[in-house]
Amino acid sequence: MKKYAIILAAGKGTRMKTDLPKCAYPLLKKPMIAYIVENLYKSTAIDELITVVGHKKEMIQGILNSRVTYAVQEEQLGTGHAVLMAKDLITEDGCTIILPGDMPLIDEVVIKEAMAFHEKNKNNLTVVSTILDEPDGYGRIIKSNNQLEAIIEEKDATDKQKLIQEINTGIYIVDNKMLFDALDNISSNNAQNEYYLTDIVKILKSDNKKVSTYMLKKSYKAMGINDLYALSQAEGILRHEINKKIMKSGVAMINPDTITIGDNVRIEENVTIAPNCVITGNSVIKKNAVIGSSTEIHNSIIGENVNIKHSLIFNSEVKENTTIGPFAHLRDGAIVGPNNRIGNFVEIKKTTTGNEFKASHLAYLGDAEIGDNVNFGCGSITVNYDGTHKYKTKIGNDVFVGCNANLIAPIIIDDNATIAAGSTLNKNVPKDSLAIARSYQVNKENYFKNKKNGQKKK
Numbered sequence: 001m002k003k004y005a006i007i008l009a010a011g012k013g014t015r016m017k018t019d020l021p022k023c024a025y026p027l028l029k030k031p032m033i034a035y036i037v038e039n040l041y042k043s044t045a046i047d048e049l050i051t052v053v054g055h056k057k058e059m060i061q062g063i064l065n066s067r068v069t070y071a072v073q074e075e076q077l078g079t080g081h082a083v084l085m086a087k088d089l090i091t092e093d094g095c096t097i098i099l100p101g102d103m104p105l106i107d108e109v110v111i112k113e114a115m116a117f118h119e120k121n122k123n124n125l126t127v128v129s130t131i132l133d134e135p136d137g138y139g140r141i142i143k144s145n146n147q148l149e150a151i152i153e154e155k156d157a158t159d160k161q162k163l164i165q166e167i168n169t170g171i172y173i174v175d176n177k178m179l180f181d182a183l184d185n186i187s188s189n190n191a192q193n194e195y196y197l198t199d200i201v202k203i204l205k206s207d208n209k210k211v212s213t214y215m216l217k218k219s220y221k222a223m224g225i226n227d228l229y230a231l232s233q234a235e236g237i238l239r240h241e242i243n244k245k246i247m248k249s250g251v252a253m254i255n256p257d258t259i260t261i262g263d264n265v266r267i268e269e270n271v272t273i274a275p276n277c278v279i280t281g282n283s284v285i286k287k288n289a290v291i292g293s294s295t296e297i298h299n300s301i302i303g304e305n306v307n308i309k310h311s312l313i314f315n316s317e318v319k320e321n322t323t324i325g326p327f328a329h330l331r332d333g334a335i336v337g338p339n340n341r342i343g344n345f346v347e348i349k350k351t352t353t354g355n356e357f358k359a360s361h362l363a364y365l366g367d368a369e370i371g372d373n374v375n376f377g378c379g380s381i382t383v384n385y386d387g388t389h390k391y392k393t394k395i396g397n398d399v400f401v402g403c404n405a406n407l408i409a410p411i412i413i414d415d416n417a418t419i420a421a422g423s424t425l426n427k428n429v430p431k432d433s434l435a436i437a438r439s440y441q442v443n444k445e446n447y448f449k450n451k452k453n454g455q456k457k458k
């Protein structure tokens with residue numbers, strides 16, 4: 001018996017009132033559809049994942065790539081019609097779990113438990129329901145004698161039905177054959193003129209199939225994101241849950257409500273995170289690191305005992321015992337070595353530094369490879385771009401680059417060289433030498449006295 005999952009992600013998300021297709025919207029910098037797919041994988045309860053795409057399908061496909069198989073719904077005629085588009089891909093007997101793509105808080109535990117409930121009760125259809133204080137906007141669960149009878153959409157509900165607080169989460173587990181037989185019989189005769197997936201309840205019920213609800217206790221997990229307010233609420237819940245878990249694992253957070261950590265981030269024990277930090281993507285923060293306030297880290301590895309203040313670190317790595325910032329910017333594959341000091345207003349791009357490298361103030365390093373024990377003076381830069389191409393700078397070990405030097409790449413500064421302050425170099429510097437490339441100072445004595453009025457300009 002094969003187990004399929006169908007994720008519905010073809011809709012535009014009209015209520016978001018923006019251009020981005022709804023399921024591509026990020027929470028903590030990760031698209032909501034990615035949460036659903038990752039949690040389905042984590043549940044290990046599913047053999048094959050199918051995603052129904054339609055509106056701006058390239059965007060959804062760009063996010064999920066080959067992690068799923070795609071069915072296309074060219075015209076969005078409703079959730080029932082969307083599931084029908086996957087019919088040809090469901091080739092074997094078994095059951096299918098259907099999930100809306102706008103429900104990012106559903107985790108692998110819910111998926112596992114609902115699947116187990118469905119199997120244990122030998123149901124033909126299980127609808128995952130929950131109780132909400134404010135059920136507005138959701139389909140209501142209609143029961144008689146405590147038995148599931150139907151789901152009524154809010155727009156089709158009577159005032160009395162609208163008082164029902166048990167709602168349809170939009171997750172269903174259903175026998176494959178019965179699902180598609182039922183879908184062949186749904187109509188769009190309703191307030192929205194759509195083919196509602198929810199109508200399969202009535203149809204299977206009238207066919208005497210075994211249909212029931214599985215009640216989800218933690219109702220917040222079933223939150224459907226229909227507008228940008230709901231998105232911010234879901235993000236808030238997720239942020240809180242992630243921070244709680246991380247703090248319990250031995251990470252100190254100062255004012256955690258202001259700290260955002262993505263759900264794929266790994267943080268080791270004894271790390272401290274100050275207010276207003278955002279750490280996302282596949283970042284790893286190793287033991288004893290201190291992440292100072294207002295730091296942003298995305299897809300980066302921060303080594304043990306690293307101390308960061310007010311800095312931006314994207315797609316980069318910082319090795320152990322290094323200090324970064326305030327106001328440093330590491331990006332595009334910067335690999336900063338151990339025991340470095342990267343100080344105020346230093347930008348490092350696609351550059352590797354060795355042990356004990358120092359660029360304490362106002363520097364730019366792009367496309368460079370730097371050895372051990374190098375000092376890069378205040379205001380010095382690698383001139384890596386000629387307007388058309390980028391070139392490499394190579395600096396050996398034990399090099400001292402004085403202040404305000406321009407190293408015009410391609411260039412090699414060999415071991416133990418010293419670059420005089422203010423030099424603009426466009427030739428390689430050999431080992432053990434001093435390079436000076438600047439004009440001589442001229443002092444014109446008594447210059448102001450000899451001027452007509454003998455006054456220095458104010």
Ligand code: UD1
Nearest residue numbers: 008010011076077078079082100101102138139168170224
């Ligand atoms: C749906 C349910 C409702 C439930 C709620 C839970 C129906 C008719 N209603 O309502 O009972 O309480 O979810 O959140 O199913 N989609 C497509 N193709 C379409 C239409 C929708 O792929 O033609 C996708 C959307 O991209 C979305 C999902 O299906 O990810 C749900 O659609 P949405 O319009 O959000 O349904 P709701 O009105 O929230």
Ligand code: CA
Nearest residue numbers: 102224225226
């Ligand atoms: Ca929805």
